[in-house]
Amino acid sequence: MAVAWTRTQPQAGGVALRLDRAGSGPPLLVLHHDIGSLERLPAYDALSQHFDVLLPQHPGYGHSERPEWMRSVRDLAVLYRGLLADLGVGRPILLGLGFGGWISAEMATMAPRDTERLVLVGAMGIKPPAGDILDQALVSHIDYARAGFHDGAAFDALYGAEPSTDQLVEWDLCREMNFRIAWKPYMYSATLPHLLGAMRAPALVVWGEHDAVVPRSAGEVYAARLPDARLEVVAASGHCVEMERPAELVRLVTTFCNRG
Amino acid sequence: MHIMYFTEQPMSAYPAEEGLKFGATALMFPNRFFDPVAGSRLYNEFIEQYKLAEAVGFDGIMLNEHHNAPFCMQAKANIFASILAAITERVKIVILGNPLPLAENPVRLAEELAMIDMISKGRLVSGFVRGGGQEQLAAGVNPAYNRERFEEAHDLIIRAWTQEGPFRWEGTHYQHRVVNPWAVPLQKPHPRVWIPGVISKETVLWAARHRYPYIALNTTVEQTLRIWELYDRTAEDVGFRGGPEYHGYLKQVHVGETDEKAIENARQFTWMQGEFTGLAHPVWSTPAGYSSPENRRGFVEFSTGRGSSPRRRPTFEEQLENNMIIAGRPETVIRKLREVITATRPGILSLWANDGFMSQADSMTCIRLMGQEVLPAIRETAKELDLKSPFEAETPVGIGFSDDLAPRAAAAAE
16 A cells, blocks of 8 residues: 655754655654665555654755754754654654664653653664774775665665665765764764663664674663663664564564554 | 975885785775884985985975875874974975864964974975875864865964964864964964865865965876966956966976886886875775765765776876876986976976885985986976976965955956
8 A cells, every 4th residue: 555655844953854754643753874764665654554654854864954053963863852843743752773763862861751652773872882883984885885784685675786876975975964963982972871861751672683783782781771671682684674674673663652 | 496305205115915915005904014114214214315305406395194004104294394394404394284184283283383494494385285085084083074174274273373372262173262372483474385186176276265376286287287277267366366386286207317217116106006095995085075065976986886086097108108107317307397397387396206115226316316417407497487486486475465466356346
């Protein structure tokens, strides 16, 4: 069944964002990876059967304008809080994918009573006690995107074995914005772990069994520091669980949110 | 004409086969292949080269710096500039240049340069660069703010040199409670600033708008002429006339006793692909945000092997053929160099005289022959063509110290 997505260009932080929205039910804000997002994914469509899915492109990524002033992921989280207020969306479920997980963790800690549920999938944002977050600055755009997948065939099916030059340009734009706001320390905040205790709502921490981008030890810290959280490991998946095991991720999210 | 001697200070004593095996000779090529015993010998050989260059009549010695790679042993240009300040008497010490964005504290840089200027009794030429892409990674400095940091650090240094302290600096990338360095340059209003570059159009525009000479690094004659055209057009907008005293050119030139010997040695210019970057993964040399947005598509294609390098160079034979590399006995070199100089008309000429595994003896022979035969002939040519250096033309050191500006827009309005 074709899902009807609507597209708007709301303003936030002085720039125009691209926001896609579909479905009905409790509001679910989906925050994409540091490599942006394909326009449509089976996981997004499936989630819209259960939720009012809000799918923005981060400012500076994809088709959303770049806020030249932005310097941190916390800035980005505050901007999204403002966007939700403008849209009249209260108590959202936050679903953060990888880099988006970091943004959603910041959003949850800065407004603990205005978060219904928090789902982190291979979330960046914390310095892993063991291992390092993969440094995209040292690898090519394609190699970095591929590193998010345990099964190369899953990558090929979505992006093509040889991604288009347009896709490379988009990844380079994403990469530039990643550098602008998360260059050093690279892809984590030293202060975030100390703020996670403020979280009130239940949290689910999901990790691909073979995540080669963010070490699972970071997920263990999230699960330990968030007051009401558990860690769920998804077999046969890399970092991009929503693209490699979409049905499993949707099942975990809907069950966790009592929407299954 | 101002004629300089230049060597990249190559770390030739590393196992080349290991670099080939690793697939790169920059940034991530492990430093266990660096040999400090050979390094010590080489540094001291370079000092001998510089002393001889002064003795045989060069006007200046050009210095630069790079990191994490064997193609250039200078990790800090100011160190060799300091040494030259003390051991030479006459030559200009031309740093091309200090990579400004790599500095976390530009005031410290202003102090170091002021010390070098005083110790050398006013012989410093202080060039500034953005630094190559991989230098940003080697230094852990954000490539996305490279140009902003370059411009702000420059503004801060010029102010620290020319405005009495203490003053406060609240910039975008640099904040200083107190700027009040007790080391200021001997040269007034400040040491000359020359800006080297390869392909960034923005840097040519920036240099022209500041009235700083632009030094084209090893570009082709066609590229060089395009750069001058852009520079001079911008100069006219700003209100001064461009020309040779604002045009510098770095050329790979090697002189030997015979053509055969010189050409054999000159093959070393293709060592490390004859670039300033060594053999690097293209992703390292162009991190996102480092290049102009208009080059983004070209660089991402290059980085995946779909496009050719924007800095790609032809084969050694082709480079010899089209005078990209000039090599031979003095008469050969003089003839070819005259062709290039006549075509490009620079007021500043830098001779990149050796590279790679050239022996110290051959490097010294090259410097001696340049001094004895090439320099006098080239000076003659420069005189015939009226190619003056900024010193000879007594140009202002920068736009802020110019009292002769006639901007085109203003002239049109009158």
